[in-house]
Amino acid sequence: MAEETVIVEEKKEVKEREPLFSKKNKKLITDPLDENNPVTIQVLGICSALAVTVQMKAAVVMSISVLFVLLMANISVSLMRNLIPNRIRIIVQLVVVASLVIIVDQVLKAYLYDVSKELSVFVGLIITNCIIMGRLEAFALGNKVWPSTLDALGNSIGYAMVLVVVSFFKELFGSGKLFGIEIFGNATEGTGLYAMGYMDNGLMLLPPSSLILVAIYIWVQKMRNPTLIETH
Amino acid sequence: MDLVNIFIRSAFVDNMIFAFFFGMCSYLAVSKTVKTAVGLGFAVIFVLTVTIPINYLIENYVLKEGALTWMGEEYASVNLNYLTYIMFIAVIASTVQLVEMIVEKISPALYGALGIFLPLIAVNCAILGGALFMQEKQFATIGQATVYGLGSGVGWFIAVVLIAAIRERIRYANIPGPLRGVGMAFLITGLMGLAFLGFMGFEI
Numbered sequence: 001m002a003e004e005t006v007i008v009e010e011k012k013e014v015k016e017r018e019p020l021f022s023k024k025n026k027k028l029i030t031d032p033l034d035e036n037n038p039v040t041i042q043v044l045g046i047c048s049a050l051a052v053t054v055q056m057k058a059a060v061v062m063s064i065s066v067l068f069v070l071l072m073a074n075i076s077v078s079l080m081r082n083l084i085p086n087r088i089r090i091i092v093q094l095v096v097v098a099s100l101v102i103i104v105d106q107v108l109k110a111y112l113y114d115v116s117k118e119l120s121v122f123v124g125l126i127i128t129n130c131i132i133m134g135r136l137e138a139f140a141l142g143n144k145v146w147p148s149t150l151d152a153l154g155n156s157i158g159y160a161m162v163l164v165v166v167s168f169f170k171e172l173f174g175s176g177k178l179f180g181i182e183i184f185g186n187a188t189e190g191t192g193l194y195a196m197g198y199m200d201n202g203l204m205l206l207p208p209s210s211l212i213l214v215a216i217y218i219w220v221q222k223m224r225n226p227t228l229i230e231t232h
Numbered sequence: 233m234d235l236v237n238i239f240i241r242s243a244f245v246d247n248m249i250f251a252f253f254f255g256m257c258s259y260l261a262v263s264k265t266v267k268t269a270v271g272l273g274f275a276v277i278f279v280l281t282v283t284i285p286i287n288y289l290i291e292n293y294v295l296k297e298g299a300l301t302w303m304g305e306e307y308a309s310v311n312l313n314y315l316t317y318i319m320f321i322a323v324i325a326s327t328v329q330l331v332e333m334i335v336e337k338i339s340p341a342l343y344g345a346l347g348i349f350l351p352l353i354a355v356n357c358a359i360l361g362g363a364l365f366m367q368e369k370q371f372a373t374i375g376q377a378t379v380y381g382l383g384s385g386v387g388w389f390i391a392v393v394l395i396a397a398i399r400e401r402i403r404y405a406n407i408p409g410p411l412r413g414v415g416m417a418f419l420i421t422g423l424m425g426l427a428f429l430g431f432m433g434f435e436i
Contacts, residue, residue, distance in 0.1 A: 043414050046256035047357045091325055098318040106314060121364035124317050128357040130257040207251055208425030215411070215418035222410035230413035 028150040032158035034225065038131045039162040040218045041228060045131035048122050049163055050210040056179050059167035061108070061115045063160035065123065067153070069100045070132050074152035077140040084141070093136045094127065101126045131159055166213045174204030235379045242383030245434055248358050249391035250425035255358030259392050260417055269396035270389075272353075277385030279353050280362050283327050284381030285374050287320055287363040295319060320363045328353055358388055395420060 038044050045066075052062045073096050077084070084092050105123050108116035116123065126132065135155055140148045171177055176184035176193075185192015187200060203209055222228045248254040255276070262268045293299055295316055300307035332350045336343045353359060362384050371377045398420055407416055 040414070043260050044257055046260070047253040047361070050253040050256070091322075094321050094325055095318065098321050102314060102317055105317070121361060121368065124320075124364050125254075125357050125361055127317055127321055128360045130357075206425075206429065207253065208422045208429070210253075211418050211422030211425060215415050215422065218415040218418065219408075219410045222415070226409070229409045 025147060025150055028147055029154035029157075032151075032154040033161065034158075034221070035228065037158045037162065037221070038134075038155050039159055040214065040221055042131075042134065044134050045129045045159060046214075048125055048129055049159065049166070050207070050214065052119055052122050053163060053167035053170050053210050054174065054205055055118070056164065056167045056171050058115055058118050059163040060160075061112060062119060062122065063156070063163050065104045065108070066126060066129065066131070066159055067156035069097060069104060069126050070135060070156045071149065071152040072100050073097050073132055074135060074140045074148040075145055077136050078143060078145045078148035081141050081143075089137075089141065090133075093133060097132055097136075098127050131155060162214065162217060165217060166210055169213055170204050170210065173201045174209075176200050235376065238376055238379050239383040239386075240434065242380050243387035243390070244428065244431040246384075247387040247391060247428055247431075248361070248384050249388060249421070250428040252361060254361040255356045255388060258353075258356050259388075259395070259421075260414065263392055263396040263399055263417065266393060266396045266400055269392045273389035273392045275350055275353055276356065276358055276388050276392075277382065279324075279328060279331065279350075279359055280381040280385035280388075281378060282331060282381075283324050283359060284362055284366050284384075285378045286323055286327060288366060288371065288374050288377040290319055290323060291316075291367050316364075316367065320360060324359050324363070358384070391424070394424065 032038055036042060039046065039049050048062060048066075052058050073093070076096055077093060080092075101124065104126070105116070108119070108123060135151060139151045143151070168178070171179075172183060176182060176187060182192070184198060185194050187194050246252070249256065249259055258272060262272045291299075293302065295312045297311040297313065298308050300310050300312075328350055332343075335350075362381060366377055366380060369380070371380065395417065399417060402416070411419065
């Protein structure tokens with residue numbers, strides 16, 4: 001009898017404490033990938049998403065930077081959420097994010113100078129990336145550390161997904177390369193596909209094409225999941 | 233003549249929206265009706281014209297390498313460039329707060345029109361982006377920097393009002409379901425961006 005009661009008590013304890021990857025927590029990661037994607041559904045953080053997608057390398061570096069900043073900012077704001085006075089919360093958040101971005105900027109300048117030159121001002125613009133401010137405002141200020149961590153991971157991976165898809169098409173059809181590796185052959189020497197008269201689509205390298213690619217991404221996504229279609 | 237060129241370049245050739253996608257989030261959010269678009273557009277012009285010269289002074293008298301020489305010879309080798317982001321964003325956030333209070337005091341009518349948009353602007357990438365590009369372009373005088381700010385603001389204003397007008401027109405059009413709303417706004421902006429490419433290399 002005594003043994004039984006002990007077991008029951010143990011079970012109760014387990015029930016009270018939420019497991020690390022409960023259904024609710026898992027949803028925090030999977031939701032931003034599709035149904036609640038920060039770029040295509042919440043429409044946040046577009047400026048950087050569109051501007052750094054000419055090359056996949058830059059897009060991947062940018063995604064990792066955003067992941068780092070969003071993760072650290074979400075954790076630190078979530079830790080401080082009971083200390084931040086409501087009236088000055090925007091300034092507090094901006095200072096947290098700006099210091100993190102300075103770290104990222106210095107690291108990129110030290111180890112990936114060419115990519116950092118190419119991203120130019122867009123590393124700095126992570127500060128005003130609406131995904132970060134939006135997640136801090138909407139989630140980290142009102143939730144505990146672990147859910148905030150998952151939320152940051154989910155949202156930055158959702159952001160990275162769009163960046164990688166768009167930059168894949170832009171780099172492949174704009175310059176015939178992926179990560180700087182020639183896929184279609186060498187254009188100047190006329191090898192590979194170029195020998196058969198194939199030509200790169202210069203339009204893909206220009207800014208407007210990323211807008212159109214994102215529009216197509218949204219189109220495909222909403223066609224696969226009609227519940228996302230906007231009414232009106 | 234130089235100033236006119238800077239203005240035209242920043243407003244049309246290097247248009248904030250179509251060439252750099254600055255401030256896209258608020259651009260898509262307010263472009264449902266022309267009225268709100270005009271409100272936010274004016275607020276952006278206003279804040280850019282005020283913050284860019286201030287950031288220009290900060291850049292040239294505090295942040296640049298050797299910018300602190302005015303404090304004495306021993307400061308000539310100080311380079312505070314790594315503080316750029318935090319200084320610029322602090323300047324922008326406080327200026328926006330200050331502008332909001334001044335406008336509220338002096339012109340309640342203008343405050344009524346711009347009021348709700350001003351706090352939004354502190355986190356609008358167009359403002360910080362404008363400041364960072366100003367730093368990159370290294371203007372010779374504060375006048376040039378101010379004109380650059382004004383031109384960028386006007387360019388943003390034109391873009392947001394144009395798309396708001398188009399979105400108002402097509403509200404009752406029969407658009408394929410998945411493209412309705414944001415998708416269509418992206419497509420229209422892309423096409424407008426193509427049109428604005430026509431200004432490339434334009435100079436007086």
